[in-house]
Amino acid sequence: MSVEAPPQTGALGSRIDYEGLGRPITGPGALTGDWRRFWHLTFNIALVQWKLRFFGSALGYLWQLVRPLLLFLVLYVFFTKVAKVGASRGPEYHDYGAQLLASIVLFTFFGEATTAAVRSVVDNEALVRKIQFPRLAIPLSVVLLALFNLCLNLIVVLIFALGAGVRPMLTWLEVPLIIALLIVLSTGIAMLISALFVYLRDVQPIWEVVSQVIFYASPIIIPIAAVQKHLSPTVFHIYMLNPLAVIFQQFRHAFINPATPSAGTLIGTVPAIVEPVAIVCAIFALGFWVFNRIAPRVAEDL
């Protein structure tokens, strides 16, 4: 194409001086942009979802609570009255009710955060394709939403525990740390599976199955003492590699019943508790690495 250039500008403009412009923009990424905006976005996306859930229906928060409570009631009645796993068998069972409820509530957080995260990036296609923001805000807001619910549910656990005779103790200070570990784990998985789901749509059913397995592979229904009794030390060691097992047991030890062994004691040596913590960190690092890799391209690949 022959272009007759006007005298001054030239067909494609004058020469541009790029000197002194500083660094060019880096394009989209998991964390690109300033941190305040990242936090505002994460928090407000979660807040809006939370509002929608609570003010959208007449009973609001109650529905949020009904699911874990119902599960708790069914399991409690079945395992204490019918199968007689809990209660009467010895001192390690006397906190069965409180332990069961606490574990269910903690697992509900884990399940909510991860299963809702799977589709999150894909479902927020409109945002991803239309505005620039740190992509990580999406899975993180899902985890944050689950955290809001966890905080409310923990109040119920507290009331239940006080009713069951638990009295405040110093080890309660450990609880935030334990919850933090659970958040790190859930966030790691949320980042991983939400990123993978963009390219592999069967991550969703796979994760549903896997989280079911994790539910039964964690000391929720069957107290850890009973598990330990039936497993060889090696297999039990593998069982305790499950970070959720460590988290639930440590929560039970610190919050409900100091008489139950701590996770460290159960693993045997205290340094061995490094293993599940390292697994949590590894999952988080892997999740972040994968998410960070897909983040620049996700807007065009959706």
Place this chain on the structure above:
Amino acid sequence: MPTPAVGGERLPVVAARSVSKSFTVPEEQVHTLKERALHPRRRIRHNTYRALNDISFAVQSGEFFGIAGRNGSGKSTLLKCLAGIYQAEGDIWVRGRLSTFIELGVGFNPDLAARDNVVMNGIMLGLTPREARKRFDSVIEFAELEEFKDLKLKNYSSGMHVRLAFSVAIQVDADILMIDEVLAVGDAAFQQKCFDVFNDLRDRGRTIIFVTHDMAALQRFCHRALLLERGTPVYLGDPHEVSDRYLELNFGREAEAKPAADGAGGGDQHVGDGQARVAEVWVEDEAGERLSSVPQHARVTLNARVEFAVDAEDPMASVNVINDERDVVLVATTAVENERSGHFSYGEEVVFSFTFDNVLKPGRYTPQFVLAHRGLGLDVIDRSEGESSFVVTGSGALGGLVDLPVKSAVSRVPSRGPGRVGA
């Protein structure tokens, strides 16, 4: 260091250096693990599609910069690269607080009331939650939705929806705004308001990058513009020139393609008694150069070359210029000036010309030549059937079918008695 303050002022706020963008599109979508597991060896072939090709430009602070191009020319992709939504090759600089409007109302949720949506959308566009809440009243006021501010968005009409979204967008005071064709929203009154806002933004020295294929808006607002075609920059500079070239791109190609297609279909398009043949029709400017596009307000000549197969006495030639809507917008005939055109003998070639000031509005036109025996013009010798067409390009066209020279005046009516006090 040479005086940074002076040097800093001259630095562009948005700059692109050799920006290219390719999309890889897999030939088939493999979206499940099962498919990968079943065919682990199969490699999925990818097609690479180059959406942007080596684009460089710089936008100065306070400039209203347009990006124009046809559908699929890559203008929206370029905007997304500038906005940091797509990763591009090459370097892009954005210096200042940036707000992007690829679409209005990003993040709007139908189940929430206007307030929550305005706050959420504001945060999406880069406000802090506090700023967003503070601006809610002025947003609602600008959108003229005071009565509906507690209504859930799903109960809004689509017009109200758009008004709310646009109002949030313009409340975001970024240094640099990137806007993707959002002008065509709302009713006429609201549109006028939007235009006012754009003018205001321009006057306040905001830097605006504006993607459009509305040439009227481009010329109305932009200081400079970039024209893209198939991802390649074609022209950068004066918006009027961009607009002309855009119209040329749009219509010129079709006009060029047409004769070739018709030629293959057999030449039996001519009607008439065949005593002569309109062999060729073309448009030329005052310098006698042939054109396929004609600028508005230039003096142009429509020519038809006629070959006579037998002797002819005083034939009359006329031309009908037909626009895209098949309206005849111009009729001219030699019979008006001189009914007796003369005697033409067998084998002679004659050119009939019609020269006029081009007042036609921008668009594509087809001249139709009719050669007839002397009389009422019904006894047709030959007629051209629109093998050739031309494009009128124009800057500052206001929208009328023709753009005649008009003198306008404003005069004050002397007020009678005590009335308004003039400022």
